[in-house]
Amino acid sequence: xxxxxxxxxxxxxxxxxxxxxxxxxxxxxxxxxxxxxxxxxxxxxxxxxxxxxxxxxxxxxxxxxxxxxxxxxxxxxxxxxxxxxxxxxxxxxxxxxxxxxxxxxxxxxxxxxxxxxxxxxxxxxxxxxxxxxxxxxxxxxxxxxxxxxxxxxxxxxxxxxxxxxxxxxxxxxxxxxxxxxxxxxxxxxxxxxxxxxxxxxxxxxxxxxxxxxxxxxxxxxxxxxxxxxxxxxxxxxxxxxxxxxxxxxxxxxxxxxxxxxxxxxxxxxxxxxxxxxxxxxxxxxxxxxxxxxxxxxxxxxxxxxxxxxxxxxxxxxxxxxxxxxxxxxxxxxxxxxxxxxxxxxxxxxxxxxxxxxxxxxxxxxxxxxxxxxxxxxxxxxxxxxxxxxxxxxxxxxxxxxxxxxxxxxxxxxxxxxxxxxxxxxxxxxxxxxxxxxxxxxxxxxxxxxxxxxxxxxxxxxxxxxxxxxxxxxxxxxxxxxxxxxxxxxxxxxxxxxxxxxxxxxxxxxxxxxxxxxxxxxxxxxxxxxxxxxxxxxxxxxxxxxxxxxxxxxxxxxxxxxxxxxxxxxxxxxxxxxx
Amino acid sequence: xxxxxxxxxxxxxxxxxxxxxxxxxxxxxxxxxxxxxxxxxxxxxxxxxxxxxxxxxxxxxxxxxxxxxxxxxxxxxxxxxxxxxxxxxxxxxxxxxxxxxxxxxxxxxxxxxxxxxxxxxxxxxxxxxxxxxxxxxxxxxxxxxxxxxxxxxxxxxxxxxxxxxxxxxxxxxxxxxxxxxxxxxx
Numbered sequence: 001x002x003x004x005x006x007x008x009x010x011x012x013x014x015x016x017x018x019x020x021x022x023x024x025x026x027x028x029x030x031x032x033x034x035x036x037x038x039x040x041x042x043x044x045x046x047x048x049x050x051x052x053x054x055x056x057x058x059x060x061x062x063x064x065x066x067x068x069x070x071x072x073x074x075x076x077x078x079x080x081x082x083x084x085x086x087x088x089x090x091x092x093x094x095x096x097x098x099x100x101x102x103x104x105x106x107x108x109x110x111x112x113x114x115x116x117x118x119x120x121x122x123x124x125x126x127x128x129x130x131x132x133x134x135x136x137x138x139x140x141x142x143x144x145x146x147x148x149x150x151x152x153x154x155x156x157x158x159x160x161x162x163x164x165x166x167x168x169x170x171x172x173x174x175x176x177x178x179x180x181x182x183x184x185x186x187x188x189x190x191x192x193x194x195x196x197x198x199x200x201x202x203x204x205x206x207x208x209x210x211x212x213x214x215x216x217x218x219x220x221x222x223x224x225x226x227x228x229x230x231x232x233x234x235x236x237x238x239x240x241x242x243x244x245x246x247x248x249x250x251x252x253x254x255x256x257x258x259x260x261x262x263x264x265x266x267x268x269x270x271x272x273x274x275x276x277x278x279x280x281x282x283x284x285x286x287x288x289x290x291x292x293x294x295x296x297x298x299x300x301x302x303x304x305x306x307x308x309x310x311x312x313x314x315x316x317x318x319x320x321x322x323x324x325x326x327x328x329x330x331x332x333x334x335x336x337x338x339x340x341x342x343x344x345x346x347x348x349x350x351x352x353x354x355x356x357x358x359x360x361x362x363x364x365x366x367x368x369x370x371x372x373x374x375x376x377x378x379x380x381x382x383x384x385x386x387x388x389x390x391x392x393x394x395x396x397x398x399x400x401x402x403x404x405x406x407x408x409x410x411x412x413x414x415x416x417x418x419x420x421x422x423x424x425x426x427x428x429x430x431x432x433x434x435x436x437x438x439x440x441x442x443x444x445x446x447x448x449x450x451x452x453x454x455x456x457x458x459x460x461x462x463x464x465x466x467x468x469x470x471x472x473x474x475x476x477x478x479x480x481x482x483x484x485x486x487x488x489x490x491x492x493x494x495x496x497x498x499x500x501x502x503x504x505x506x507x508x509x510x511x512x513x514x515x516x517x518x519x520x521x522x523x524x525x526x527x528x529x530x531x532x533x534x535x536x537x538x539x540x541x542x543x544x545x546x547x548x549x550x551x552x553x554x555x556x557x558x559x560x561x562x563x564x565x566x567x568x569x570x571x572x573x574x575x576x577x578x
Numbered sequence: 579x580x581x582x583x584x585x586x587x588x589x590x591x592x593x594x595x596x597x598x599x600x601x602x603x604x605x606x607x608x609x610x611x612x613x614x615x616x617x618x619x620x621x622x623x624x625x626x627x628x629x630x631x632x633x634x635x636x637x638x639x640x641x642x643x644x645x646x647x648x649x650x651x652x653x654x655x656x657x658x659x660x661x662x663x664x665x666x667x668x669x670x671x672x673x674x675x676x677x678x679x680x681x682x683x684x685x686x687x688x689x690x691x692x693x694x695x696x697x698x699x700x701x702x703x704x705x706x707x708x709x710x711x712x713x714x715x716x717x718x719x720x721x722x723x724x725x726x727x728x729x730x731x732x733x734x735x736x737x738x739x740x741x742x743x744x745x746x747x748x749x750x751x752x753x754x755x756x757x758x759x760x761x762x763x764x
Contacts, residue, residue: 120592190599198592228603232610235709245694245701247614259698263617267610 006117006199008542023122025107026539028129030432032103033425035129036096037509039136041502043091046084048499049076055485055492057474078473082151083170085471087143089154090174092414093279094181095136100421101282102185102223103132106192106216108432112532112539113210115201115548120194124187131184138177142170150174153471155268156237158248158261163241175238182231185223192220201531203550207303208571210530210554212424214306215285218313219278225317226274233267262327269320277316279413281309283420284351284380287373290423291355292555293528294370295362296567299555301354308347308354315344325396334393341391348384352377363558363567367526368442372423375450376416379457383411386461401471404464407457415453422449422505430521433513434538441508448501455494459487529570530554548572593738597745604713608753611709615702615760622699629696630703637683638762641676645751648672652747656740666721666728669747673718680711703761710754717747 012018012027022028049068052061053076060066060074069076076084107125111118119125142149147168152160156174159165196217200209209217239245246259292299299305321329321337329337355377364370386408389395399405422445429437463484468475475481512518524533531548532539552575557568561576569576619625626633648669655665687693687704694704720743727735 121596186600186603190596190603193599194592194596197595198588224599224603225606228607229610232607232614236611236614236705239694239701239705239708243694243705245698245705246696247698247701247705259701260618260621263614263698266617267614270610 008117008545009122011541021126023118023126024541025111025119025122025125026432026541028125029104029106029108031129032099032107032132033432035132035136036098036100036104037506039091039095039099041506043088043096044499044502046088046091047495050081050084050088051492051495052076053081053473054475055489057476079148079151081473082471083149086151086153086156086174087139087149090139090150090178093154093275094178095139097279097413097417097421098181098185099132101279101417101424102188102216102219103129105212105282105286105421105424105428106188106220108428109210109212109532110192110195110216111199111543112431112535113213113530113554114196114199114204115531115544115550116195116199117543117547119191120199121191124191128184128187128191131180131187135177135180135184138173138180142173142177145170145173155265155272157268158237158240158264159250161237162249164249172238172241175234175241179231179234179238182227182234185227189220189223189227192216193224196220201548201550204571205550207306208550208553210285211288211299211302211305211309212282212285214309215281215283215288218309219281222274222278222281222313222316226271226278229267230271230275233264233271236267237264262324265324265327266320269323273320273323274316276409276413277312279417280380280420281313283376283417283424284309286420286424286427287376288351288355288358289530289554290369290373290427291358291377292557293526294365294367294373295359296365296557297358297362297555298553298557299354300357300360301350302553302555305351305354308351311347312344315340315347319344322391322396325393326400338391338393342388345384345388352381352384367426368437368439368446369423369427369526371443371446372419372426375419375446376423379411379415379419379453382458383408383416386411399464401469402464403460403468403470406470407460407462407464410457410460415457419450419453422446425509427526428532429509429512430525430537431532431539434521435512435518436521436525437508437512441504445501445504445508448504449498452494452498452501456491456498459491459494463487463491527568529556529568529573531571534570534572551575590738590741593742597742601745601749604749607709611702611706612756612760615706618698618702627697627699629700630692632690633692633703633762634683634686634690635762637679637686638758641679641683642755642758644672644676644679645754648676649748649751652744656744662728666725670718670721670725673714673721677711677714677718680707680714683707706757706761710750710757713750713753717750720746 009023012022012024019027022031049061052059058075061068061076065074065076068074069080107119110116139149145168148170150156150161150166150171150173152165152171156171161171196209196213236245236247240247240249240259248261248264249259250261251258288299288305319337319341321333322341325334325337359374386404390399390405390408426437426442429435464470466484468481468484476485521537523535523537525537526533531544531550534548535544548571550571551573552569552571554571556571556575559567559569559576561578562569651665651668651672655662655669658665684704684707687700692700692704694701724739724743727739
């Protein structure tokens with residue numbers, strides 16, 4: 001195949017061309033990172049309000065409660081509570097995790113790690129970020145409406161999300177916001193997929209790509225295929241709300257004609273289940289690389305890990321029905337979906353075992369990216385195992401819509417992805433901003449996050465096992481749930497502790513970027529051999545003066561044939577043999 | 579260092595990859611709408627249901643013919659370089675005619691009392707045509723963009739641009755053909 005060498009574009013010099021309307025993939029990656037962190041804080045504050053209400057129903061939220069809810073004396077009102085859990089889910093999934101894991105790391109890492117000078121379509125890349133900004137703006141706007149923002153749950157099932165369940169423009173703005181977000185994601189996906197296929201440096205075969213790129217690339221494929229499915233559902237629901245169509249209205253909700261609310265569930269989950277993997281595949285890829293780098297060993301079963309990620313990607317497209325066991329699905333279908341869902345555990349177990357194989361007998365360096373990566377191994381193990389319960393039809397019928405489900409998906413989608421995101425941030429920070437984050441603070445951040453995080457999500461699973469339903473404003477008006485109050489308080493204390501722990505990260509992040517007294521980072525502080533570490537820190541605007549020629553894999557470490565004092569080699573070096 | 583010819587070849591390859599991915603994304607959007615239509619159709623005891631009885635036949639047929647002819651004229655636009663301007667005008671005109679036909683179709687449906695609020699079958703038929711028409715607008719915008727190169731900046735007109743706009747236009751034609759067959763014929 002012919003190789004395309006991109007031109008070196010002019011150096012951006014003005015503030016606007018450098019930081020706002022930038023075509024540079026690294027700047028766009030950083031824009032996504034800031035954007036995601038902003039929404040992470042907004043979504044996190046919402047989580048605090050939710051947890052406070054569950055631990056202290058009817059008690060004013062401390063300090064800022066009276067400012068946020070003056071008419072109730074600082075108590076979170078029931079309608080606002082519904083809005084909070086809807087917006088918390090939406091914000092964390094679409095506006096925090098997606099921009100950080102896919103937008104920031106995808107943009108920053110893909111060209112640098114495959115040896116390209118930029119994304120293949122820089123303008124499309126820039127548009128993708130600004131569409132995302134517009135989408136976030138619409139969502140913020142919906143919070144300011146007189147009837148409030150959307151409040152039907154992040155899944156927005158009809159009839160809750162139709163005009164009957166959600167009068168006012170909040171839900172409509174939510175739909176438009178997500179539609180714009182979808183357009184942004186699809187643009188990003190087209191760019192990522194094409195860039196990886198066409199701009200890999202000479203010698204960079206698919207099986208020489210870092211696993212981070214594998215994860216992000218597979219995510220992009222899922223994004224390109226399944227985000228439009230959600231788009232179709234959102235359009236139809238918007239038509240129901242705005243033009244009076246009746247796709248999803250039935251029974252008394254439909255003034256004339258009849259539709260089918262379950263149809264939306266099908267459309268939503270055809271997208272929604274792959275979305276789980278859309279979020280988690282980049283984190284798995286990052287962790288797979290970092291475990292090898294910090295164990296100073298080649299990744300165990302590299303090819304099998306890449307193929308397992310691919311198998312999971314394929315299987316994730318045919319299991320959506322396990323979210324709908326309680327919709328009177330045919331038993332034949334439930335059994336099929338159960339079997340297919342269980343099948344995912346095979347490739348998952350393979351790459352999980354490969355992770356363990358990678359660290360086995362490694363010369364482990366417990367630097368902050370490694371600590372967070374090990375955290376992912378732990379929480380994903382727990383989250384993955386609890387998924388097996390929910391895949392089983394008979395158990396799911398009992399656990400459906402309980403806090404067990406909330407705990408499970410937070411372990412997999414929130415905890416794993418969040419820790420993976422932190423691992424990536426600490427790891428690539430020197431290449432992004434040219435300085436090293438404070439390691440001591442990073443380690444404090446890890447432990448003060450990891451311990452309460454497990455308290456929160458284990459607490460949730462225990463509550464769910466005991467039968468506590470999700471989305472109830474005050475579950476304790478039901479006698480059987482009264483005894484769960486102490487567990488709820490414990491979970492809330494853990495959530496507050498985890499929230500406070502993030503101050504360490506914010507301080508470390510902001511201080512390192514803006515404190516000019518801090519020393520410049522080395523070009524390769526972690527001593528790894530992927531292409532981005534063979535250039536100055538921060539990465540220059542042109543990435544590579546000469547396009548590199550790749551000669552070996554991404555994890556060539558601990559090779560006994562290497563000369564004394566060196567335990568890794570760059571991907572541009574010939575593999576050292578005996 | 580890659581040669582100029584290699585770069586051109588590679589550029590065509592990458593644009594082709596990007597357009598293929600884009601069309602897959604659009605296909606999924608329409609596939610979801612088709613899935614919705616078939617779920618509704620197979621759960622409707624009698625077909626056609628009373629809400630859509632008396633649907634116009636001629637206008638959808640005319641729209642199909644227009645789309646087919648426009649695909650043909652676009653093909654000519656690509657292959658007959660001396661007449662490129664003429665075929666561009668013809669394709670663009672046919673695209674606009676298709677939209678006029680759609681507008682007449684919606685008016686005819688309203689006149690017959692087939693409204694979006696009458697249930698999910700009329701909702702599906704009408705919304706589907708709305709969404710397809712919105713894509714035809716996008717197609718016309720792409721044709722206008724291409725027109726700039728055909729009439730003004732001739733030196734910047736490349737084979738890649740012609741192929742990619744063509745793929746999108748033919749794709750819309752195929753989607754309409756499927757819509758016509760499933761909603762108006764079968």
